[in-house]
Amino acid sequence: MTSETSPLHAEHVADGATMVDFAGWQMPVRYSGDIAEHQAVRTAAGLFDLSHMGELMVRGADAAAALDYAFVGQVSRVPLWGAKYTMMCAPDGGVIDDVIVYRRDWDHFMVVANAANRITVRDQLRSRIGEGGFDASVEDVTHEIALVAIQGPAAESITASMCELGADDIHALKYYKGANVLIEGGIHAFAARTGYTGEDGFELFVPADRARAVWSLAIERGDAAGLMPCGLAARDSLRLEAGMPLYGHELSHDTNPFEAGLGRIVGLGGSEGPPRGDFVGRAALERVRDVGVQKTLVGLAGDGRRSPRTGYPVTDPQDNQIGIVTSGAPSPTLGHPIAMAYVPPGLAEAGTEIGVDVRGRREMMRVVPLPFYTRGG
Template structure:
């Protein structure tokens, strides 16, 4: 692949801040600014600023929008309230995960879907494939949309200060809701109380043309609270501590939502509250009845050597019985943590398993997810 990498509208800001840029899902994005640990800690204790402009935004609008999304995705999207958001998934007809998504309801007939950068084109293609006779328009908003996240315990007051006249009621916004706001300088934004770090936080959807101004505004208003720009490395260690799955690691087309521990987001419908057919339904009904072949678990280690993605989970004879999907030394907890797929018999918290860490077996203990929960 020699295709040129796409650049975020904030590219020049990243270069000016001395960020280390890496290729990520076809984009050139910052992996770190100052240091992974400092950025991770800033989000846990103060605030971090993330450029998520590589994420895909897709508008679905039309008289059948709600019915269409219920057909194309696994959740009950017609039940999402106006200005509410829902975590959901798109599955294959075989019940495997194509992508995990957040769906925002802007109006009775208008939704915006946020997809992972790596799956953005696939998700749009599948939506068009599944449109059939539904009366909806599907529009890719990714190029003109920048996504900037402010995450951490100080995020709410920083974003409140970023607002024009400070009169937007950010504080009243509950988790998984969103609102139109006006930022300092008259910049229009959509603020969503969503995130991928395990902390409170807001995600700001703005026009790509306004991205640099919003980025600088966040830095200026957040500096006093300890806000620093953060890269993908911190984002990954933060979401891992929070037990949040990542597409390509915990979630794949060979994995059902049930195996990933996310069966709650699949709505099959009941006699009292039926729902229509959806892509993957038959396979998911069977998957639920049969029980999982593998189970996603959290693992905690006592040593210093961390299990990493792809390392085998082995039995006493050294035979592979599972596989690590994500792993790192936890900056907050101070010991190695990992997520792995193991047979159901090994999934009970307290079970000891061994990971083959580059030829040496390291014991780890199955623990409940998430590893980290913020104090409320």
């Protein structure tokens, strides 16, 4: 099967990026080097191509109610130009995908899904709209939109400098808010103060045929600030330090939001908020809330030089396997190995010693609170 290519593919190849297949797309994994790109985002700014992400437009008189039914969060409460991180769960509570929903109008929402799950989320949305009898429609506009992210301490000034109209809106935007802006060259964009790096940043949704102009302008305006194009490897190490889950690693159909430490995003209503109607997975998730979880996601930190990686066995003090590492790497910012893993709740307390089998040798790590890294912390 042939991989899809981003509207920025030619730019990546021309810049010497190492390209890999990711979720059915040819995407850059690195440019100058993983650590240099990671540190650029922490200290200045990084430029990311996220055009592989799926964009689904949900419109109609019942769009808000339909999304309330389809997702675990109460999307109808999102204000105009606001955004919400939420999840689509199966009837048994397992996670189908984690998404961000942006409210573009009172009857118009944009759902941004992970590339590997776009088709599933699209089809599930249509199915759930149909079974609920909602007056709403779903349009997949993934190939019409390019998504460019500017992340890091200098992101605000760089993004504002790119605007022909809307620079003041960029400066005024709060976290998880968006605005329509006009980028130099007459390019219409939806700018959102969102990201996946643990730093301040903006995500620019632009027409696919104008993506190269936006990319080039960002590099031009960000050069003096130290902006660097960044690949998937830096994005992964950045989100790991920030304790952000990745679908296929921390999240899957075999886990639920409570196990992932994200029970707060499940809007059950009642004592936890205003009354709410039914949504797919509600009964199962209420049971998990009431009974408790069998496993829980924790952060692990080590003092050695050998880093755990995805899939490595996690062991208790008696060397019995109790779980597996979901993500792990050396932390460029903190200078020691870090990982996330699912363990029994009884071993989830901060300070607990946990073993990890790193290529046949047991390395000791300790449970630490997530996230590992906090901006300004």
